[in-house]
Amino acid sequence: MPGGTLNAVDGISFDVDRGEIVGIVGESGSGKTMTALSLLRLIPEPGKITSGKILYGEQDVVQMSDEEIREFRGNEVAMIFQDPMTSLNPVLRVGFQVEEAMAAHNRFTRQQARDRVIPMLQRVRIPAAKDRVRDYPHQFSGGMRQRAMIAMGVSNEPSLLIADEPTTALDVTVQASIIELLRDISRELRAAVILITHNMALVASLCNRVIVMYAGRIVEEGPTRAIFKNPQHPYTWSLLRSMPRVDETTRERLISIKGLPPDLGKMPPGCKFHPRCKFRVDRCLTEEPPLAEVDPGQDARCWVLMKNVQNPEAIAQK
Amino acid sequence: MAQAAPVIQPDLELSYEMPEQATLLSDAWRRIRRNRLALVGGVIIAILFITALISIVWTPYPVWLQAVGPTYQPPSAGHPLGLDQAGRDILSRIMGGALITIEVGVGSAIIVSLIGIPLGLLAGFYRGSVDTAISFFINIWYGIPDLLVALILVFVLSDALHLIPRGVFVIIVAFSLTRWMDVARLVRGQSLALREREFVEAARMSGARDFSLLLRHIFPNALGPIIVQATFAIPAAVLFEAFLSFLGLGLPSPTPSWGAMAADGYHGMDFAPHIVLAPTIALSLTLMAFNWVGDGLRDAFDPRMRR
Numbered sequence: 001m002p003g004g005t006l007n008a009v010d011g012i013s014f015d016v017d018r019g020e021i022v023g024i025v026g027e028s029g030s031g032k033t034m035t036a037l038s039l040l041r042l043i044p045e046p047g048k049i050t051s052g053k054i055l056y057g058e059q060d061v062v063q064m065s066d067e068e069i070r071e072f073r074g075n076e077v078a079m080i081f082q083d084p085m086t087s088l089n090p091v092l093r094v095g096f097q098v099e100e101a102m103a104a105h106n107r108f109t110r111q112q113a114r115d116r117v118i119p120m121l122q123r124v125r126i127p128a129a130k131d132r133v134r135d136y137p138h139q140f141s142g143g144m145r146q147r148a149m150i151a152m153g154v155s156n157e158p159s160l161l162i163a164d165e166p167t168t169a170l171d172v173t174v175q176a177s178i179i180e181l182l183r184d185i186s187r188e189l190r191a192a193v194i195l196i197t198h199n200m201a202l203v204a205s206l207c208n209r210v211i212v213m214y215a216g217r218i219v220e221e222g223p224t225r226a227i228f229k230n231p232q233h234p235y236t237w238s239l240l241r242s243m244p245r246v247d248e249t250t251r252e253r254l255i256s257i258k259g260l261p262p263d264l265g266k267m268p269p270g271c272k273f274h275p276r277c278k279f280r281v282d283r284c285l286t287e288e289p290p291l292a293e294v295d296p297g298q299d300a301r302c303w304v305l306m307k308n309v310q311n312p313e314a315i316a317q318k
Numbered sequence: 319m320a321q322a323a324p325v326i327q328p329d330l331e332l333s334y335e336m337p338e339q340a341t342l343l344s345d346a347w348r349r350i351r352r353n354r355l356a357l358v359g360g361v362i363i364a365i366l367f368i369t370a371l372i373s374i375v376w377t378p379y380p381v382w383l384q385a386v387g388p389t390y391q392p393p394s395a396g397h398p399l400g401l402d403q404a405g406r407d408i409l410s411r412i413m414g415g416a417l418i419t420i421e422v423g424v425g426s427a428i429i430v431s432l433i434g435i436p437l438g439l440l441a442g443f444y445r446g447s448v449d450t451a452i453s454f455f456i457n458i459w460y461g462i463p464d465l466l467v468a469l470i471l472v473f474v475l476s477d478a479l480h481l482i483p484r485g486v487f488v489i490i491v492a493f494s495l496t497r498w499m500d501v502a503r504l505v506r507g508q509s510l511a512l513r514e515r516e517f518v519e520a521a522r523m524s525g526a527r528d529f530s531l532l533l534r535h536i537f538p539n540a541l542g543p544i545i546v547q548a549t550f551a552i553p554a555a556v557l558f559e560a561f562l563s564f565l566g567l568g569l570p571s572p573t574p575s576w577g578a579m580a581a582d583g584y585h586g587m588d589f590a591p592h593i594v595l596a597p598t599i600a601l602s603l604t605l606m607a608f609n610w611v612g613d614g615l616r617d618a619f620d621p622r623m624r625r
Binding site: 040042070071072073074075078079081083086087088089090091092100101104105149152153156 | 515516517518519520521522523524525526527530534535538539541
């Protein structure tokens, strides 16, 4: 196989404010997780951030020194993983792992960290936290492990929480309580949350804003309500149509999106979604559309929608 | 018409006993107790340790004392294992030999681990040029005949330069310098595999330093295989010492090394076989015991054997 560079994520630009919950949705392989990992500069080798910047307040994460980035991880930004079964160390006690998460940073002394473990576990609603601190991960249920992960994540009171499919590995009843916990905790901490998921129902119930990703690009972005009520991009529209809804009485069939997301090595020219798009026009085959405001606060990347845009020529030049 | 009988009609009460807190070690202990061979090995090792401890304060006769009776005397009531060619009490010397065996075995296992574990952890964790350098060293070292190096070390360090007196310590050094690669290679593999595990990644994302990743997350999870490897290093070192001493290159003469004792009795084997048999049987039992326990530990730590 010839070498070369694959652009897994291309030109992603967004901002998240304090207290906001932003959902990033998209199919597997659309670059959601890579985007999140890059915020911590932890993309797996041989990947790297080729250009761009990540502003955290005044600081640029891309420019940070190794020690700065280490202090940044876990302290300012915490990440919660998909599978709590494998993201806790099996040979260390849960309480100790929470303590370690705090001890890695300068915010707390070792003794303070030790004293905060039980309150942290109580805060994430682990029952009988006093007895459970000395348990090993395998003695915890899946939901409790995810709670412990959340406790580790928020123990340093970060201002941004990244949750990468936090409920995918859990059963439905537990999912609800974990989501509730995430929402409450982020509210208490006044932290921003980036929720990565392909569960649209979860996005609808939790997020203020949604970013839809496809083939490493943002194809649509806007307030949750707008995206759900009035999806603009054909991809978003198909995503929503492929999801069963309880509140809709229409007897519409669920529609799956035909075809597969493009291979990173063989990206189609023009709009990356055009091979699977029912609405494509000639321009879609040759020229990639820019992300443009199609409704107040709602952006989409589609030529067909450009007729709604106030001044399409100005945007195209941007 | 008869009513259809139910296919199955369960009426059960199930109870489940909550297991005690099971750590890696307690779990392994539970399983090793069920392994009979390992248990026998454990008992032999326990006897070896107790004998060695007793020999520090008491042996029937001093280990070096010659002519406590007729030379080559076969086992008798006064001397259960007989006397050797210099009229020394063989039981006393076997007891003293147990202490030396343990010093060499355990000492070597510790030093080998101290060299191999850090190198293996670093190579596996940092990969790249660190790994290349360490792996290069490991492979080069494997290519060097270890016995030759050990002999040269003993000659140079002890006999020529008089840096370390001929004794247990120089043998431990010689063994460790030529056999650390097994541990290093094993730990490197473990480290390579463990660094990709999600909990390591999760800890990295919460800002853990490399040192704490290695110490808290990778090393403890590699501990099982390390213990097994260290256990197998013990019989290897014991055999190595016995071999050197048999050749007359190990411990100096009055020291009751089992290898040296076997060499002493070698010449009178046709009329006084007990002089050779006593130390060789002791040696064989010890080697087998450690290998059985090592096998047992390997099974006990094997995650596939879990529950």
